[in-house]
Amino acid sequence: MKNVIFAGVGGQGVILVSKILMDVALKNGFDVKESEVHGMAQRGGSVECHVRFGTEVSSPLIPKAGADYILCLELLEAMRKLEYLNKNSVLIINREQINPAPVEIGAMEYPSDIESWLKNNFPNTIIVDTGEILKEVGTKRALNVVMLGCLSRFLDFNIKDWEESISKFVKESALEQNIKAFKMGRELIA
16 A cells, blocks of 8 residues: 655645546556645645555555655645654655745744755655746646656656546646646656
């Protein structure tokens, strides 16, 4: 069984990429379960999706220290998912920082040195900088699919299945950009 957590803030497309992974896993004959936590997502709050797939999945919730992969679309969101990590977990994080409300109003500062702390404490941490890819693709809205491309390097599904599932969930007008974003995300992981 594989346990994947997607995390980000409202508007980043966390739920969309979880649906794409679910669809790919279903196409490949796996039992799939998913759970979503929205919080104050529409106001930039945390969004979290658990996707579990395997021969037989009994619960949609990933237990503490039970994640195989955690994909974070924002740096601080990685800190909120530490309880799901174990020594073998792979943590893939977008370097982008989005200030939560307390930082915006000056009540607190965005934590510094998150990257180095994570790398020192969790050796399977991969931090990616998606800025140049998003410029080349032409939209910041493809961030989620760039990150999904990174994750796809660790999952044994063929590219055609990924592309078919992306085309199923992404609007026609944004499809070409998103397929390009996915492929470029894959290239970030050697």
